[in-house]
Amino acid sequence: MTDDRLSSMAALRNRDPILDVLRTALPETGRVLELASGTGEHVMHFAHNLPDLHWQPSDPSPEARQSIAAWSAAERLPNVAPPIDLDAAQGPWPMGPFAAVVCINMIHISPWPATIGLMQGASSVLPAGGVLYLYGPYRRSDRPLAPGNAAFDEDLRARNPAWGLRELDTVIACAADHGFVFEQVIDMPANNLSVIFRKTT
Numbered sequence: 001m002t003d004d005r006l007s008s009m010a011a012l013r014n015r016d017p018i019l020d021v022l023r024t025a026l027p028e029t030g031r032v033l034e035l036a037s038g039t040g041e042h043v044m045h046f047a048h049n050l051p052d053l054h055w056q057p058s059d060p061s062p063e064a065r066q067s068i069a070a071w072s073a074a075e076r077l078p079n080v081a082p083p084i085d086l087d088a089a090q091g092p093w094p095m096g097p098f099a100a101v102v103c104i105n106m107i108h109i110s111p112w113p114a115t116i117g118l119m120q121g122a123s124s125v126l127p128a129g130g131v132l133y134l135y136g137p138y139r140r141s142d143r144p145l146a147p148g149n150a151a152f153d154e155d156l157r158a159r160n161p162a163w164g165l166r167e168l169d170t171v172i173a174c175a176a177d178h179g180f181v182f183e184q185v186i187d188m189p190a191n192n193l194s195v196i197f198r199k200t201t
């Protein structure tokens with residue numbers, strides 16, 4: 001069957017470990033905005049398993065949005081909204097409030113202004129107490145990069161010098177500049193991290 005559904009091996013591998021964290025990190029009800037939804041496989045999986053949350057996928061790539069819409073048409077989940085065009089660096093951000101913002105594997109594969117935009121935009125759509133969840137590989141000041149992450153970082157920088165693994169402390173400082181308190185970091189498979197923030201005011 002040919003359709004617009006894309007599939008990512010990585011997303012299929014990491015979706016259950018991420019879901020386990022989301023079960024405890026996210027509120028039980030409310031709207032969740034996902035940035036950089038990619039194929040849409042994550043949002044379908046989370047929406048299926050967390051049916052009391054209403055999911056808003058987004059991606060600036062038309063191909064990704066087509067894939068998300070195609071997965072949505074196939075899965076017919078009542079708690080997934082049609083994908084929106086959202087570039088974290090540029091907006092426009094959808095009308096809030098959202099209970100949480102989820103962003104998986106974007107920060108290292110976009111220029112730094114996308115992370116600043118993510119923090120600004122997430123801050124604008126979340127009320128006090130809202131959750132910002134990040135997932136991906138990071139540099140950490142107190143330990144060396146795992147060899148796999150060092151090779152990945154080199155590959156990313158060769159593809160685009162503005163990409164690359166970010167220092168976790170720098171991301172935490174950027175979040176703090178936009179009203180987020182850092183709550184927790186959780187080690188995930190394949191040297192990735194879940195990083196959880198809460199909006200303060």
Ligand SMILES: C[S@@+](CC[C@H](N)C(=O)[O-])C[C@H]1O[C@@H](n2cnc3c(N)ncnc32)[C@H](O)[C@@H]1O
Pocket residue numbers: 008010011035036037038039042059060061064086087088089103104105106109110114
């Ligand atoms: C590596 S993929 C990750 C997709 C999905 N979250 C996953 O983990 O399978 C990176 C995604 O980030 C999106 N992206 C890149 N720059 C972005 C930006 N400035 N704002 C929002 N999304 C962006 C891309 O279109 C792509 O879908």
